[in-house]
Structure formats: C-alpha cells, structure tokens
Amino acid sequence: MFVPRALRLKGVKETLKRKPGKPQGSRTTDASSPSDNPPEEAIQKTNDTSAALTSTSPSEENRDEQAGAKTSRPATPSASPEYLAQLLAGIELLFTDYAHQNSSSVQWLQSHYRTLSTQEENYIHLTAILSHPTIATLKPQATQPLLRHAFQELPSQTLELSENGFYVRRRPSTYPAPFVPANSFDVVNDDGLSFWDQRTIYVEPHIRHMCKTPAKVAHWLKEHGQLRAKWLPVQAVHTLYNSCAFVVLSGNVMHEDQWRKWRVTEKPENWRVMTKVENVRRTEEYVALREASLAEVKAKRRSSRSIGLGDALGAVAGDTATGEDGEGQQAARKRVGDEDLPDRTAKRRA
Numbered sequence: 082m083f084v085p086r087a088l089r090l091k092g093v094k095e096t097l098k099r100k101p102g103k104p105q106g107s108r109t110t111d112a113s114s115p116s117d118n119p120p121e122e123a124i125q126k127t128n129d130t131s132a133a134l135t136s137t138s139p140s141e142e143n144r145d146e147q148a149g150a151k152t153s154r155p156a157t158p159s160a161s162p163e164y165l166a167q168l169l170a171g172i173e174l175l176f177t178d179y180a181h182q183n184s185s186s187v188q189w190l191q192s193h194y195r196t197l198s199t200q201e202e203n204y205i206h207l208t209a210i211l212s213h214p215t216i217a218t219l220k221p222q223a224t225q226p227l228l229r230h231a232f233q234e235l236p237s238q239t240l241e242l243s244e245n246g247f248y249v250r251r252r253p254s255t256y257p258a259p260f261v262p263a264n265s266f267d268v269v270n271d272d273g274l275s276f277w278d279q280r281t282i283y284v285e286p287h288i289r290h291m292c293k294t295p296a297k298v299a300h301w302l303k304e305h306g307q308l309r310a311k312w313l314p315v316q317a318v319h320t321l322y323n324s325c326a327f328v329v330l331s332g333n334v335m336h337e338d339q340w341r342k343w344r345v346t347e348k349p350e351n352w353r354v355m356t357k358v359e360n361v362r363r364t365e366e367y368v369a370l371r372e373a374s375l376a377e378v379k380a381k382r383r384s385s386r387s388i389g390l391g392d393a394l395g396a397v398a399g400d401t402a403t404g405e406d407g408e409g410q411q412a413a414r415k416r417v418g419d420e421d422l423p424d425r426t427a428k429r430r431a
Contacts, residue, residue: 211225239256306352
C-alpha cells in the first residue's frame with residue numbers, strides 16, 4: 082500500500098509486499114504496521130520522529146553546503162559574460178571601502194560575518210549575498226552556482242571565495258585602500274565638501290530604468306565609461322529614481338582639467354553626466370527660478386483680483402450717487418409744492 086511522505090514522516094510505514102513463491106500462511110506480519118500498533122504507540126512514534134526532525138534540521142547555510150558536497154560534478158549554469166560581469170560588479174559594491182565605513186552597510190556586513198577558522202575571518206555566505214538588494218534586483222535571478230561561476234570566469238582583484246566555495250570576503254591585502262582615511266565621512270575640504278562628495282557624480286543612463294539595478298550602473302561605467310584608473314573601482318551607487326543616480330568613485334572628480342578631458346570623450350554614450358556639486362547647484366537654481374515664477378503668477382492673480390474689486394467698488398459707488406441725486410430732486414419738488422400750496426388754496430376759494 083502506498084503511504085504519502087507526510088504520513089511516513091509521522092511513523093506510518095508501508096505494508097510489505099508478499100514475495101512470490103511463498104505460501105500466504107508463512108508471510109511474516111510487520112510489527113510496525115498501522116493495523117498492529119496501538120494508538121498510544123503510534124502517537125509516541127510520531128512525537129519521537131517530529132522531535133528528531135526538529136533537532137537535526139540544519140540551518141539554511143549548512144543545507145546549502147551539504148547539498149553542494151553531495152553533488153560531485155555540479156552542472157555549469159548558462160549565463161552571458163555580461164551578466165556574470167554585472168553579478169561580480171554587484172558583489173564588489175558590497176565590500177568597497179565606502180561600504181566598510183557607511184553606517185548602514187557596516188551594520189549589514191557585521192551581521193553576516195562568519196569565521197571559518199583562525200585565519201579565515203570576515204567571510205559572508207552566498208545565501209546572504211543573494212538576499213542583498215544590490216544582487217536581488219538583477220534579472221534573471223542570481224543563484225549560488227552562478228555566483229561561483231562568475232568568480233571562476235572573471236577573477237576579482239579584491240574578492241576571494243572560500244575553499245568550499247560557499248563564502249566570499251574582501252581580500253585582507255586590499256583593505257583598507259591607502260587613499261581612504263579612517264574617518265572618511267568626517268573629512269571636509271576648505272570649500273565645505275565632504276571626502277566622498279568630491280568623488281561623486283550624477284548620471285542619467287541611456288536606459289530609462291537602469292538605475293534601479295546598481296550592479297548594472299557600476300558595470301556599465303567600468304566597461305563603457307572609459308573612467309580614469311584613479312576613479313576605479315566604483316565605491317557605491319545611490320539610486321535617486323529609476324532613471325538617475327549618484328555614483329561614488331574612488332578618485333577626486335573636482336579637478337577641472339581632468340574632468341573636462343573625460344567629458345570630451347562623451348562616454349558612456351548617450352549618458353548625461355555631471356559632478357554632484359554641479360547637479361546640486363543646478364537643482365538649487367531650478368528651485369529658485371520655479372519659486373520666483375510661482376511668486377510672479379501669484380502676484381498677477383492678486384493684481385487682477387484687486388483691479389476687478391476696484392471696478393466693482395466704483396460701480397457700486399456710482400449707483401449710490403445716482404440714488405442720492407434722485408432723492409434730492411424729489412425733495413426739491415416737494416419744497417416747491419409746499420410753497421405754492423397757499424396760492425392754490427386762495428384761488429380755489431375765489
């Protein structure tokens with residue numbers, strides 16, 4: 082008799098099939114069959130099985146490692162080289178110097194760090210990497226085999242995989258970068274610009290919705306932007322809207338000569354690019370012009386309303402004056418009539 086898996090896990094076993102050639106009387110009865118077990122014994126076995134399953138269930142990370150260990154020859158996933166490069170660029174964004182000093186990024190890193198041995202620290206499991214929004218926004222959806230395949234096809238200069246292939250970390254020899262101060266978020270120059278604002282640019286890519294996927298923005302700038310070597314690697318991508326973002330580079334972009342030479346190339350093609358300082362200045366100018374325009378429109382409306390109100394008041398005043406003149410004429414005629422009243426009375430008597 083077929084027994085579903087859910088019942089088998091609760092202790093119910095399938096009835097053994099009769100072997101051919103043996104008489105029916107010599108068939109051994111299974112002592113653990115559901116027909117022979119009393120209800121108390123079945124309940125006890127169910128509880129024991131459930132407790133065993135609960136106590137021995139491995140964590141998500143361990144399950145992934147055990148599943149990988151059972152597979153001797155994992156199949157190589159199919160993915161384009163561009164997608165693998167985007168995947169690797171997204172993982173590198175999680176371990177940059179900017180991420181190691183940004184408060185929210187540091188909190189995420191420290192909460193997922195794992196120690197594999199005395200000399201293998203600060204590793205992060207691939208499961209946590211896949212759950213990060215920077216990687217989760219990539220399409221098609223990334224998997225652990227794809228992550229390992231990306232490291233195999235495109236070796237990273239700053240990242241390394243663990244020996245078992247389930248953890249990744251920043252190479253200790255590459256951190257921290259020599260140009261990044263320990264308190265980079267507190268450093269400000271004479272013009273009031275922070276350390277990272279001097280290295281931030283504003284971009285509007287040629288694809289309208291690219292900025293909602295930071296890994297694609299970082300990869301496209303690296304591959305098609307012809308960035309100066311000092312500006313790499315890309316440190317962070319802050320999405321403003323789906324169509325625009327702030328990109329933090331490694332080098333200072335406030336040197337006018339270097340910036341002008343790079344913009345002459347017009348790379349990446351059909352991208353709108355400017356420094357963050359210029360973007361902030363233009364935004365402030367736009368806001369000021371818009372406020373001035375709105376104020377002018379409101380003033381015109383108030384002026385038109387006042388003119389209309391004046392005309393209305395003038396009309397009311399004219400009507401009042403006309404009414405007063407009519408009343409005066411009636412009073413004069415009454416006075417004249419009163420003066421002529423005795424003469425008319427004398428004439429009637431005569």
